[in-house]
Amino acid sequence: MPNKINKLQRIIGNGLVLFSCEGVAEGVIVTKLIEHDLTFLDRAQIVQDDSADEDETDVHWFTNERHERRIEDAFLNEDYGNDVFVLSVKDQQKHGLKFRETYTTRLHPVHAINIITHPEIEMLVLYREGQDQQFRKWYERNKRSLGKNAKPSKFCTTELRMADVKEYSFLKPYWDDETELVGALNAYRQHTVNEPGDFMLADLLK
Incomplete structure (x- = not known):
């Protein structure tokens, strides 16, 4: 835009x-x-x-x-x-x-x-990895059980195995x-x- x-x-x-x-x-x-x-x-x-x-x-x-x-x-x-x-x-x-x-x-x-x-901001990682649609499906499956923790950073750490996604290194x-x-x-x-x-x-x- x-x-x-x-x-x-x-x-x-x-x-x-x-x-x-x-x-x-x-x-x-x-x-x-x-x-x-x-x-x-x-x-x-x-x-x-x-x-x-x-x-x-x-x-x-x-x-x-x-x-x-x-x-x-x-x-x-x-x-x-x-x-x-x-x-x-x-x-x-x-x-x-x-x-x-x-x-x-x-x-x-x-x-x-x-x-x-x-x-x-981890949504940017999902877009780079082409995982934004997968995240939305994961969110719908997990939003009730995870509550506020059903967020992009959680998806990155558990599904994409990016344990350091919030780390400077x-x-x-x-x-x-x-x-x-x-x-x-x-x-x-x-x-x-x-x-x-x-x-x-x-x-x-x-």
């Missing part, structure tokens, strides 16, 4: 972007999009987390911080000379970040945007192929409907 990409690009414009990632997989994929030059964002637009350890993860392109007040204290007290867009990458479609009025009404305000990976090389990554993001977009105003990772693509 190119118009959704264009919409997000128009909203951000020349503003700065801070990625707030819910988990390891979200951070790995955001990093791959940036380092493979797959996103319409310029690297100079991205607020980095200078406090992060770079020896084990690529977290410097994003923060794992999820609490609004701690994000404000760590990143938003500086005057960047431009609007700042906090892109919250998460699986829940509700409950966006809410920053204090001090930040949202200043000369260069802070804006919160949801980047949704519902029901779980597995995810970094797994998503290193940019063609596979872009294909999975676009497949997710084709089969998913978000709430109005929310975006997907595919909407960051060029």
